[in-house]
Amino acid sequence: MPELPEVEHARRSLERWAVGRAVAAAAVPPSRLLGAASPASLRRWLTGRRIESAARRGKHLLVGFEQATALHVHLGMSGCFAYTRDEAVSARWSRLPIGGPRLSLALDDGGTVALFDPRMFGRLDAGAWADLAARFFDPLGPDAWLEPLTGRHLTALLRGVGRPVKVALMDQSRVAGLGNIQVAEALWLARIHPERPGAALTRADASRLARAIRATLASTLADLEAGGGYLQDAGSENPFSVYGREGERCRRCRLAAIRRTVLAGRATYFCPRCQPVPR
DNA sequence: AAGTCTGTTAGGAT
DNA sequence: TATCCTAACAGACT
Numbered sequence: 254m255p256e257l258p259e260v261e262h263a264r265r266s267l268e269r270w271a272v273g274r275a276v277a278a279a280a281v282p283p284s285r286l287l288g289a290a291s292p293a294s295l296r297r298w299l300t301g302r303r304i305e306s307a308a309r310r311g312k313h314l315l316v317g318f319e320q321a322t323a324l325h326v327h328l329g330m331s332g333c334f335a336y337t338r339d340e341a342v343s344a345r346w347s348r349l350p351i352g353g354p355r356l357s358l359a360l361d362d363g364g365t366v367a368l369f370d371p372r373m374f375g376r377l378d379a380g381a382w383a384d385l386a387a388r389f390f391d392p393l394g395p396d397a398w399l400e401p402l403t404g405r406h407l408t409a410l411l412r413g414v415g416r417p418v419k420v421a422l423m424d425q426s427r428v429a430g431l432g433n434i435q436v437a438e439a440l441w442l443a444r445i446h447p448e449r450p451g452a453a454l455t456r457a458d459a460s461r462l463a464r465a466i467r468a469t470l471a472s473t474l475a476d477l478e479a480g481g482g483y484l485q486d487a488g489s490e491n492p493f494s495v496y497g498r499e500g501e502r503c504r505r506c507r508l509a510a511i512r513r514t515v516l517a518g519r520a521t522y523f524c525p526r527c528q529p530v531p532r
Numbered sequence: 533a534a535g536t537c538t539g540t541t542a543g544g545a546t
Numbered sequence: 547t548a549t550c551c552t553a554a555c556a557g558a559c560t
Binding site: 255256312330331375423433434435496519520 | 538
């Protein structure tokens with residue numbers, strides 16, 4: 254589930270838990286997140302290092318350490334951070350037979366920060382801040398939350414784009430941070446059909462869309478900050494307006510049923526009445 | 533209970 | 547260059 258709001262929530266959490274602390278001990282089991290890097294060398298790299306900052310662009314995190322170094326984290330499809338000050342809890346985490354932490358940092362104040370990622374689509378890299386920023390931040394488009402997106406801004410970003418606006422918005426090099434859920438929600442709020450060609454949006458469409466993006470990001474982020482947990486945990490209520498609501502009546506017009514189609518291989522939800530078909 | 537679905541994205545084919 | 551599709555994985559759900 255990690256899209257911009259979840260990653261921003263993770264960033265803020267790391268700021269509260271870890272910034273200003275040093276790593277007393279690190280556990281780095283072998284996992285796909287490391288790529289070619291060796292677990293032992295990352296463990297050595299982390300040990301004793303002081304955490305100074307936590308930055309985000311799009312869905313990428315850079316945890317800043319002393320001497321202008323950083324740990325790059327991408328949460329992939331199922332990544333999340335957890336924190337405890339209870340040694341019994343961190344010990345239980347490390348003993349999990351499957352799905353245990355891909356990274357666990359015991360901090361010098363007794364806290365433990367762990368990174369979970371059952372599906373292992375995430376990624377970890379350590380190195381010089383500047384190198385990691387160049388690799389992972391620079392290719393991204395403007396951050397959908399930090400750069401106040403305006404209609405004018407969005408129009409410029411979508412100029413000459415023939416493919417569906419939904420697909421274009423999920424292209425991280427165009428706008429960074431939006432994923433399948435946030436895009437579905439924003440297009441529904443702005444009453445724009447997901448298949449409208451990007452360049453076909455009018456000035457009014459673009460300005461509604463810009464506001465809608467901010468609104469849906471703000472709403473999801475507020476939910477996360479309030480609950481402190483993760484949305485769509487098993488058994489929890491679907492907090493979204495259209496995402497995952499195929500067949501239900503639209504919560505705005507109350508007339509049409511939400512439809513689900515597939516666009517660029519991804520599930521796409523919209524209200525056929527509020528979001529009229531492009532012609 | 534086998535088969536289908538899933539929040540991401542790199543990389544390859546067209 | 548632009549666009550589309552698949553693979554990578556584990557677990558929840560039907």
